[in-house]
Amino acid sequence: MTLFRRSEFIIACILFAAMIIIGLINPAFWSLDNLFGLLRSNVIIGIMALGVLVVMISGGIDVSFTAFAAAAMYLTIKLMIYIGYEGVFLPFVAATLIGLFLGAFNAFFIHTFRMIPLIVTLGTGSVVRGLLLGLVGTSVINIDKMPQQLIAFAKTDLVSLTSATGTNFGLTAMILIYLGLALATHLFLRHTMAGRSIFALGGAPEAASRVGFNTRRTLFFVYCFAGALAGFAGLLHGSMIWLANPRDFAGLELDVIAAVVLGGASIFGGRGSVIGTLLGVFMLVMVKNSLIIMKVDTTWQRVVVGLIIIVATALTAWRDRKKLV
Amino acid sequence: MSEHLLELKNIGKRFGGLVALDAVSLAIKPGEIHCLAGENGSGKSTIIKIMAGVYQPSDGEILIDGKPVSGMTPAQSVQHGIQVIYQDFSLFGNLTVAENLALNTLLLEGKRTVNWRRVRELAEKALARLGVTMDLDADVETLPTSGKQIVAIARAVMADARLIIMDEPTTALTRHEVDALFRIVRDIQAQGIAVLFVSHKMREMLEISERLTVLRNGKKVAEGPIGDFDEPAITRAMTGHDLTDQVYRWQPTKGDTLPRLDVRNLSIAGSLDDINLTLHAGEIVGLSGLIGSGRTELALALFGMHPKFTGTVKVDGTGVHPRTVQEAIASGLAYVPEDRLTEGLFLTQSIERNMLATSIDNFVRGLFIDRSKTAKATTSMFGAMQIAAPGPYTPVNHLSGGNQQRVVLARWLLTGARVLILNGPTVGVDVGSKAQIHRKIRELATQDGLAVLMISDDVPELVQNCNRVIIMHRGRFVDEIGPDVLDEDTLNDRLKALK
Numbered sequence: 001m002t003l004f005r006r007s008e009f010i011i012a013c014i015l016f017a018a019m020i021i022i023g024l025i026n027p028a029f030w031s032l033d034n035l036f037g038l039l040r041s042n043v044i045i046g047i048m049a050l051g052v053l054v055v056m057i058s059g060g061i062d063v064s065f066t067a068f069a070a071a072a073m074y075l076t077i078k079l080m081i082y083i084g085y086e087g088v089f090l091p092f093v094a095a096t097l098i099g100l101f102l103g104a105f106n107a108f109f110i111h112t113f114r115m116i117p118l119i120v121t122l123g124t125g126s127v128v129r130g131l132l133l134g135l136v137g138t139s140v141i142n143i144d145k146m147p148q149q150l151i152a153f154a155k156t157d158l159v160s161l162t163s164a165t166g167t168n169f170g171l172t173a174m175i176l177i178y179l180g181l182a183l184a185t186h187l188f189l190r191h192t193m194a195g196r197s198i199f200a201l202g203g204a205p206e207a208a209s210r211v212g213f214n215t216r217r218t219l220f221f222v223y224c225f226a227g228a229l230a231g232f233a234g235l236l237h238g239s240m241i242w243l244a245n246p247r248d249f250a251g252l253e254l255d256v257i258a259a260v261v262l263g264g265a266s267i268f269g270g271r272g273s274v275i276g277t278l279l280g281v282f283m284l285v286m287v288k289n290s291l292i293i294m295k296v297d298t299t300w301q302r303v304v305v306g307l308i309i310i311v312a313t314a315l316t317a318w319r320d321r322k323k324l325v
Numbered sequence: 326m327s328e329h330l331l332e333l334k335n336i337g338k339r340f341g342g343l344v345a346l347d348a349v350s351l352a353i354k355p356g357e358i359h360c361l362a363g364e365n366g367s368g369k370s371t372i373i374k375i376m377a378g379v380y381q382p383s384d385g386e387i388l389i390d391g392k393p394v395s396g397m398t399p400a401q402s403v404q405h406g407i408q409v410i411y412q413d414f415s416l417f418g419n420l421t422v423a424e425n426l427a428l429n430t431l432l433l434e435g436k437r438t439v440n441w442r443r444v445r446e447l448a449e450k451a452l453a454r455l456g457v458t459m460d461l462d463a464d465v466e467t468l469p470t471s472g473k474q475i476v477a478i479a480r481a482v483m484a485d486a487r488l489i490i491m492d493e494p495t496t497a498l499t500r501h502e503v504d505a506l507f508r509i510v511r512d513i514q515a516q517g518i519a520v521l522f523v524s525h526k527m528r529e530m531l532e533i534s535e536r537l538t539v540l541r542n543g544k545k546v547a548e549g550p551i552g553d554f555d556e557p558a559i560t561r562a563m564t565g566h567d568l569t570d571q572v573y574r575w576q577p578t579k580g581d582t583l584p585r586l587d588v589r590n591l592s593i594a595g596s597l598d599d600i601n602l603t604l605h606a607g608e609i610v611g612l613s614g615l616i617g618s619g620r621t622e623l624a625l626a627l628f629g630m631h632p633k634f635t636g637t638v639k640v641d642g643t644g645v646h647p648r649t650v651q652e653a654i655a656s657g658l659a660y661v662p663e664d665r666l667t668e669g670l671f672l673t674q675s676i677e678r679n680m681l682a683t684s685i686d687n688f689v690r691g692l693f694i695d696r697s698k699t700a701k702a703t704t705s706m707f708g709a710m711q712i713a714a715p716g717p718y719t720p721v722n723h724l725s726g727g728n729q730q731r732v733v734l735a736r737w738l739l740t741g742a743r744v745l746i747l748n749g750p751t752v753g754v755d756v757g758s759k760a761q762i763h764r765k766i767r768e769l770a771t772q773d774g775l776a777v778l779m780i781s782d783d784v785p786e787l788v789q790n791c792n793r794v795i796i797m798h799r800g801r802f803v804d805e806i807g808p809d810v811l812d813e814d815t816l817n818d819r820l821k822a823l824k
Contacts, residue, residue: 191439193431196420200428203419210415212400212432270419 007264007319011279018283022290029290033163036171038282038289043178044240046281047233048256049263050185051226053277056260057189058222059202059269060117063257064106064125065099066249068227069234071132072098074246076235078136080147088153092235099231100224102128107223111216125253132246141244154239174236181229186274198222202269251302258305259284261312271316284308327391330355330488330519331376331407337384338371338543345371346543348385353488353519358510360522360530360551363540364563364755365725369523372540373490377409378402406487412496414477418466423448425465425476429484451479454516455509469616471502475509482513489513490521495529496752499616499782500820507533525755527559528785539563564757573767574808575608575792583642585776586658586744588627591636596622598800600636604744604776609766611791612780613816615823619800620780621663624746628660629653640744654683659742661733663749663780669733672722676714677703679721679732684739706735711761727751727758734765738773745769748780763790784820788813798823 023029048065055062072095080091102124109120143151157170189195197218200208209215238244263280265272287308291301329352338346346368353359363369374380375387378397387394389405397405416425426448431439448461457475465476474494481489495503510520510533524530530537530551537554539547539562547554547562586604591597597619604610612620626634629647638645640657647653653660662669670679680703681688688699707717710731714724721729730750737745750766751759767790769775781787787794788811796804796819804819 191441193437193439196424196428196439199420200417203417204415206413207415207417210399211428266419270417 007316008273008276008279011262011264011276011283015279015283015286018286022286026290026293028293032161033169034289034293036159036169038286039175040172040240041285041289042281043172043174044233044237045252045256045259045285046178046278047181047229047236048252049259049277049281050181050274051229052256052260053263053265053272053274054185054189054198055117055222055226056265056267057202057269057272058198058218059205060110060219060222061257061267062106062121062223062226063118063253064102064121064123064128065226065230065256066251066253067125067128067132068099068102069230069237070246070249071102071128071234072096072231073234073238073248074132074136074141074244077141077147077150077238077244080150081141081145086147086149088149091147091150092232095231095235096228097231099234100228102231103224103227104220106227107220110223111219136246138246140246143242146238146242146244150235150239151242154236172240174240177236182274182278189274194218194221199270202271204270254309255284255288255305258309258312261309261316264316266316267313280312327388329353329388330390332388332391333372333375333382333385334388335385336372336375336382336387338368338375338380339383344543346375346382349540349543349545350385351538351545351548353521355487356514356517356519358514358520358522358533358535360524360534360537361540362523362525362527362530362537362559362563364525364757365727366542367540367563368543369540370492371543373409373492373523376402376407376488376490378407403484406485407490408481408484408486408488409490410474410477410481410492410494412492414473416465416473416476416480418464420465421462422459422465422468422476423461426451426480426483429480433484447483451483454482454513455479456512457509470497471499471505474498474506478509478513482516482518486518488519488521490523492523493525494522495524495526500784500817501615503529525563527556527563527756531556531559541565560756563755572788573609573763573770573790573792575605575770577605584639585641585774586627586778587637587639587642589637589639591623591626591634591638593622593626593631593634593800596631596800597626597634600802602778602795602802604778606743606774606776607770609770609777609779609791611787611794612778612797613782613784613787613794613820614797614803618797618823620797621748622800623797624660624748624778624780627653627658627744627746629658654740654742657741657743658746659737659740659744660746661730661737661748661750663752670721670729673720675718675720676707676712676724676732677717680706680717680735680739683736684741687739687741702739706739710735710765725755725758727754727762730754730758730762731765734762734769738769742775744776744778746778746780749783750779750781751783751786759786766790784813784816788816796820796823 028034048069051065052062075098076091076095105124106121109115110117154174156173158173160168160170162168189198197208197213200213201215201218205215259281260277261267262283263276265276287304288301291304331353333349333351335348335350336346337348349372361369371380375382378399378401381396387397423444427444430447445461452459455475455478459472465473494506498506514520522530522534534551537549537551538545539559541563584603585606588600588602591600600623614620622631625631627638629650629652632648645656647656647658671682681699685694688695703717712728712731714728721732751762754762766777770777779787779791792808794806794811794816795802806815806819
């Protein structure tokens with residue numbers, strides 16, 4: 001565990017170093033306004049990252065969750081508008097269940113046909129996106145049509161301040177949901193047998209079943225968990241930006257995976273932690289945010305995200321190899 | 326209470342039309358150390374799996390504590406106190422020693438949450454029963470093989486084992502580690518636990534076992550107290566014929582002074598210190614020492630994988646400094662790695678392609694591969710190496726360990742190598758194949774005039790094949806045993822003296 005802790009420590013150090021450098025280039029970085037904005041941008045990517053983390057620890061990968069998020073968001077909001085439902089709690093349950101149900105398909109194919117997770121989730125992601133656009137609709141639901149309760153809920157702030165220029169800003173309460181989910185995931189991974197079974201499966205699948213873990217259940221759990229979190233995050237995202245776009249989240253899967261890898265999770269499975277992932281998500285969001293502040297073109301942001309994935313993976317691979325010597 | 330803990334009576338097992346086991350009986354008493362010997366394919370693995378409840382026997386009866394048990398599942402086998410330690414140990418490399426040791430117990434108790442203090446307590450208790458100490462917080466993948474094995478044994482003991490079955494437990498261990506393992510085994514025997522070794526290393530089995538059962542082609546061919554056997558008797562039982570135990574000693578030819586390989590003052594900072602080595606054509610020189618003594622580094626340096634060495638290397642009088650594997654091959658060096666499975670072979674590819682992998686440049690005409698030339702070369706090599714397979718197109722993963730090793734040797738012969746470096750040439754290979762591989766290596770030395778450097782932990786192998794044995798320790802050559810004094814006792818003593 002000491003090595004494990006050490007890699008999180010290193011990530012934290014890099015993060016602080018990066019914050020100091022960015023702060024030097026652009027002092028506005030340290031303004032509360034900007035920091036609150038950063039934290040807000042952590043919420044959606046972060047919740048999705050928790051799901052991807054769990055999948056990656058189990059030795060798998062998921063690239064379909066963004067499609068599931070879009071489907072869960074769009075279907076739930078469409079249905080809410082159709083039946084004129086005015087609540088908050090049940091829609092989130094519905095979105096979570098939609099994601100969970102779709103995740104079960106991933107697990108089914110991966111388990112039953114021993115297929116490679118990347119291929120399966122590429123396929124299911126594409127199918128779900130296509131079905132959503134083909135059967136449900138392509139039109140964006142704007143603020144005037146969006147259920148107002150959802151918007152009101154997502155507007156909740158923890159702190160509200162007024163800046164020197166007179167504009168209002170605040171720290172979104174949604175960060176609590178994110179941190180709550182992170183804490184729950186951490187406790188689950190670290191302190192339950194089901195959580196340990198995920199590490200066991202990612203470390204040595206054959207041994208896991210020999211020892212007596214129910215690997216089938218673990219596999220289903222992992223992909224359902226990722227789907228469920230994505231579904232939840234999808235609806236929350238729609239509520240926070242006040243619109244539901246069925247084409248949303250395209251390409252976001254790479255950002256999320258980059259964040260998880262940046263957080264020290266091994267792409268080969270068996271290693272990863274919630275704390276690392278929180279740090280990884282923060283780092284990724286911060287880097288992208290700084291690029292925007294520095295007015296770097298969005299196309300170049302893709303380059304940065306790609307590089308982050310490559311460098312972070314190389315570093316973790318290097319770490320794992322060094323340990324074997 | 327019956328005299329026997331576990332009794333197999335006339336067990337038969339058929340897979341389709343294939344008979345894997347034919348009326349095999351085996352009885353294990355509580356607290357006895359029993360050895361099950363047999364070559365690859367003799368039915369050893371099948372019988373382990375029957376005892377573990379993975380396979381159901383087609384015929385016969387299993388008795389545990391004198392009571393017949395039928396339709397035993399793996400879980401029931403564990404409940405009866407039978408624990409199997411497979412060669413891969415079934416451990417979790419990404420988890421700590423403590424967690425690996427405690428997981429079984431926690432699972433057995435049907436726990437839903439993990440109490441980490443209890444995990445440590447369980448792990449400490451498990452190691453205490455073996456009388457060993459270990460860093461509980463180390464990840465298992467950072468441990469050496471011997472450490473992993475101790476964790477696996479401790480885990481089995483923890484699960485209230487009454488019989489621990491160990492599949493080829495000594496394969497990847499050095500002599501020191503084997504001694505340590507045997508101490509632990511005697512210790513758990515004193516706690517009333519029976520141990521069944523499944524192995525083909527007769528010498529070590531003779532040392533520790535009390536009773537022996539030998540399988541050949543799915544039939545029991547010999548059994549009895551260990552005192553009734555000696556090494557040739559076991560070998561005969563396992564292979565069905567006598568194997569020549571003839572010792573090979575190279576005779577220096579007069580006048581021929583140019584050595585095949587001449588290494589002067591070879592050093593690598595931190596791992597090798599001033600190595601001087603001369604190998605002549607036809608000579609087989611052994612290289613031994615503890616793991617980490619630098620012997621593998623030396624091989625890798627000669628083979629162009631540690632290009633930053635200092636000193637000179639000459640092959641047939643020509644100075645070379647291999648910076649890449651390609652350069653090493655071109656200068657007549659060949660290296661057969663320790664782990665042929667991960668380092669040397671393309672498992673899903675055919676024998677032919679594996680043989681050609683390093684010498685394919687010699688079979689090219691213009692832009693294309695000369696198919697008739699490759700077919701001729703590989704077919705003759707296939708015959709010369711006596712590879713047991715339907716033909717050169719069989720994928721290598723269908724072959725036994727011994728046959729795979731022959732494919733690797735064949736590959737290097739095709740490169741026209743003049744110096745052959747073998748690292749653990751018969752690790753994991755059964756006695757019959759081993760003798761054939763040794764014969765092949767000697768032929769390469771005598772008939773093809775190769776100089777062979779044989780890195781090995783296998784004392785009999787070194788003594789039988791090598792003209793002299795060099796002992797390495799901490800990156801230096803510390804000892805050399807010449808042809809006049811080379812025998813197993815001397816070599817064993819000198820190796821044991823290393824600390």
